[in-house]
Amino acid sequence: MDVLMFNGTAGYDTSPPTGLPLNATGDYKDYEPEPDASKIIIPSIYALVCCVGVTGNAMVIYVILKYAKMKTATNIYILNLAIADELFMLSVPFLATSAAVHHWPFGSLMCRLVLSVDGINMFTSIFCLTVLSVDRYIAVVHPIKAARYRRPAVAKVVNVCVWGLSLVVIMPIIVFADTVPAEDGGVNCNFLWPEASWSEVFVVYTFLLGFLLPVAAICLCYCLIVVRMRAVGLKAGWLQRRRSEKKITRMVLLVVAVFIVCWMPFYIVQLVSVFRRPPDPVVTQLFVILSYANSGANPILYGFVSDNFRRSFQRIVCFRWLENGLDAEQVDYCAVALRRQATLGPQDFPRDCLASDMVFRNGTCTSRTTTL
Numbered sequence: 358m359d360v361l362m363f364n365g366t367a368g369y370d371t372s373p374p375t376g377l378p379l380n381a382t383g384d385y386k387d388y389e390p391e392p393d394a395s396k397i398i399i400p401s402i403y404a405l406v407c408c409v410g411v412t413g414n415a416m417v418i419y420v421i422l423k424y425a426k427m428k429t430a431t432n433i434y435i436l437n438l439a440i441a442d443e444l445f446m447l448s449v450p451f452l453a454t455s456a457a458v459h460h461w462p463f464g465s466l467m468c469r470l471v472l473s474v475d476g477i478n479m480f481t482s483i484f485c486l487t488v489l490s491v492d493r494y495i496a497v498v499h500p501i502k503a504a505r506y507r508r509p510a511v512a513k514v515v516n517v518c519v520w521g522l523s524l525v526v527i528m529p530i531i532v533f534a535d536t537v538p539a540e541d542g543g544v545n546c547n548f549l550w551p552e553a554s555w556s557e558v559f560v561v562y563t564f565l566l567g568f569l570l571p572v573a574a575i576c577l578c579y580c581l582i583v584v585r586m587r588a589v590g591l592k593a594g595w596l597q598r599r600r601s602e603k604k605i606t607r608m609v610l611l612v613v614a615v616f617i618v619c620w621m622p623f624y625i626v627q628l629v630s631v632f633r634r635p636p637d638p639v640v641t642q643l644f645v646i647l648s649y650a651n652s653g654a655n656p657i658l659y660g661f662v663s664d665n666f667r668r669s670f671q672r673i674v675c676f677r678w679l680e681n682g683l684d685a686e687q688v689d690y691c692a693v694a695l696r697r698q699a700t701l702g703p704q705d706f707p708r709d710c711l712a713s714d715m716v717f718r719n720g721t722c723t724s725r726t727t728t729l
Contacts, residue, residue: 399642403453406650410446413656414439420669427665431492431605433512435659437519438485442652445478449649456642460543465536468546472534476527477520480567482652483620484519486613487571490578493606498585526566529559560631568624575613582606608662612655619651 417439421427451471455461461468492512496503533548550556586603622644626636635641659666 397457399639399646400453400457402646403449403456403649406646406653407446407449407453410442410449410649410653413653414443414446416670416673417656417659417666418443419673420666424669427669428509430507430509430512431489431496431609433509433516434485434489434492437516438482438489438655441478441481441485442655444474445482445649445652448475448478452645455546460539460541461536461546462544463546468536469531469534472546473527473531476530477523480523480526481519483567483571483616484523485516486609486616487574488515488519489609490575490613493609494578494582497582497603497606529562557631560627564624564628568620572613572617579610579613604662608658611662612658615654615658616651619647619654623648 418436421432421436421439448471451463451467454463463471492507495506530548533550535547535549536544537547537549539545548556548559550559626641626644629636630641660670661667
């Protein structure tokens with residue numbers, strides 16, 4: 358009896374042991390009974406990952422849609438990634454329940470729907486990161502052409518294409534996912550392959566399209582970026598002009614690195630499960646959770662690396678910044694104006710600018726009630 362899993366959803370296959378498809382956990386009869394503690398610990402970790410991921414990605418989606426200054430081409434791609442991660446998190450409650458009760462209690466339709474949503478968002482995430490890396494390559498290596506291709510309208514079209522490509526890639530999941538009876542009388546969510554060898558092919562298929570090829574493309578983009586930055590690094594003033602691009606590139610590179618760290622163990626387990634003896638089910642579950650944790654880690658990375666995201670997040674949690682309709686940039690300019698007044702003295706400022714209802718924006722004295 359093979360136990361099959363797609364990103365955590367367990368199922369039982371009554372066919373003879375062959376290769377195992379994505380997220381295979383192996384044959385439970387070869388292992389000691391699962392400790393009772395894991396029935397509580399594993400679902401609890403799932404719940405924590407779900408809460409962090411849903412909250413963080415909701416904040417990313419909100420700030421990009423809310424603030425006009427966040428609607429850049431790069432942020433449109435990040436928005437697409439956040440939407441994919443948010444939908445990815447919607448599978449977690451089903452997986453946590455299945456892990457706790459050791460069967461699939463939600464029926465055939467939900468089995469196919471959950472596995473399909475899980476799959477399309479898994480592929481969309483890595484495709485979004487690939488597009489982000491290409492966007493960084495164009496911005497740094499071809500800055501003149503960047504104005505033509507790096508526009509929000511183009512980014513939206515690319516995002517639609519990414520979802521379409523992901524839908525095509527997961528067609529095997531949509532077709533073959535279904536519920537099957539379990540030996541203990543329960544029902545499990547599984548893949549019903551026409552041939553036993555299809556499970557091996559499916560694992561290699563997902564590994565190539567969902568990890569190896571996109572990561573290779575990403576690495577190529579960043580190698581070309583490094584070569585370009587070294588070639589022009591000695592030109593006077595280049596670093597100053599491209600400082601913002603470097604910071605954005607660093608953020609995207611960090612997001613990609615975290616993706617690789619979170620997903621590589623997952624794919625290694627899948628390949629080992631196909632070609633060798635499957636690892637312990639609890640270990641496999643932890644690697645599955647690690648792959649889901651990547652979706653919750655991205656918003657945290659944005660907050661630490663990007664000044665714009667950090668200020669926008671602070672506005673959400675610090676309501677005092679919303680007083681009088683001021684945004685974060687206005688608050689910063691107020692502080693700058695006060696520091697300048699303390700240094701230069703009142704005589705260096707226009708009389709009207711010292712009134713309590715005036716602030717400085719870009720060195721200009723304006724009223725707080727002025728609309729930006």
